Amino acid sequence: TTGMGALPDVVTDGVDGLIVAPGDPQALFDAIVELDDDRPRLLAMSKESALRIRRDYSVERLADEFGELYRSLVP
Numbered sequence: 001t002t003g004m005g006a007l008p009d010v011v012t013d014g015v016d017g018l019i020v021a022p023g024d025p026q027a028l029f030d031a032i033v034e035l036d037d038d039r040p041r042l043l044a045m046s047k048e049s050a051l052r053i054r055r056d057y058s059v060e061r062l063a064d065e066f067g068e069l070y071r072s073l074v075p
Contacts, residue, residue, distance in 0.1 A: 002028075010057075016049035 001007045002022040011017035018035065020027035035042040055061075 010052075011049070012052075016045055016052050018045075 001011050001017055001019055003019045004022045008019060011019055013019040018031040020031050035045070
């Protein structure tokens with residue numbers, strides 16, 4: 001992915017994905033080739049990203065956080 005917007009908050013470079021400079025198609029191509037050439041690393045990053053999404057972005061966790069936010073707004 002690129003380092004634009006909130007993506008760096010979701011992806012940890014080198015752990016569960018690769019972050020490349022925005023507007024640099026060569027960097028994106030290189031990252032894709034790098035992971036294609038290193039399938040064990042690709043698999044490890046894929047597993048880590050799935051774990052992180054389930055842990056940090058589950059519907060239950062988000063619902064709990066929104067519930068806490070709404071409760072904090074009620075006097």
